[in-house]
Amino acid sequence: MRFINAKFIKSASARDGFILDDFPQIAVVGRSNVGKSSLINMLTNNKKMAKTSATPGRTRLVNYFSINNTFYLVDLPGYGFNKASKTTAGGWDRLLNDYFTENERLKLVLLLIDSRISATALDIQMLDYLAELEIPVAIVLTKIDKISRSELNLTKQKIMKELRFNLDRIICVSASKKIGTEEIATLIENYI
Numbered sequence: 001m002r003f004i005n006a007k008f009i010k011s012a013s014a015r016d017g018f019i020l021d022d023f024p025q026i027a028v029v030g031r032s033n034v035g036k037s038s039l040i041n042m043l044t045n046n047k048k049m050a051k052t053s054a055t056p057g058r059t060r061l062v063n064y065f066s067i068n069n070t071f072y073l074v075d076l077p078g079y080g081f082n083k084a085s086k087t088t089a090g091g092w093d094r095l096l097n098d099y100f101t102e103n104e105r106l107k108l109v110l111l112l113i114d115s116r117i118s119a120t121a122l123d124i125q126m127l128d129y130l131a132e133l134e135i136p137v138a139i140v141l142t143k144i145d146k147i148s149r150s151e152l153n154l155t156k157q158k159i160m161k162e163l164r165f166n167l168d169r170i171i172c173v174s175a176s177k178k179i180g181t182e183e184i185a186t187l188i189e190n191y192i
């Protein structure tokens, strides 16, 4: 599958703005600055599709992109820099919590982790939370052009050890070198 027809549809700042039609949704989530916007731009082959922001965590929006008139790629607000936003009992921002709970359209979450930093406590908390909700997750290591192959292998091993995840569920990407698009597209195809 190629992301031939990608269109921004809408942003939602609260639950009542969520898209509730029957198309499957694939969500992208991660710490602010992890490279989420850059990944969406790479996948859609459009540098302006998702805005790459210099001010992390400023806007709290769920952004919906329609891909090939087949599914939605859903850009979720970054976590980690949202000191001001209200959190729920689960520890997450209300908007994230509302999006994840009781969402039958959500087929897969791509959880982005910076390959230079590896999984943070917040990432692990998010993985546990998604597992509790029984939402399928794939880990995507970002910015792999910034580290060596051996460092990347160490990061993968470290994450696997901490999370007991299979290697084939860890996808490595670089938006600046355009690495990983096909692998992500193939993965998504298996879930929609």
Ligand code: GDP
Binding pocket: 030, 031, 032, 033, 034, 035, 036, 037, 038, 039, 051, 052, 053, 054, 056, 078, 142, 143, 144, 145, 146, 173, 174, 175, 176, 177
């Ligand atoms: P977001 O806050 O998660 O949406 O992150 P952005 O996509 O805005 O990226 C944050 C910063 O990391 C920006 O300065 C990007 O240029 C940079 N960045 C994102 N992806 C890559 C990548 O694959 N390689 C490199 N070298 N830099 C990247």
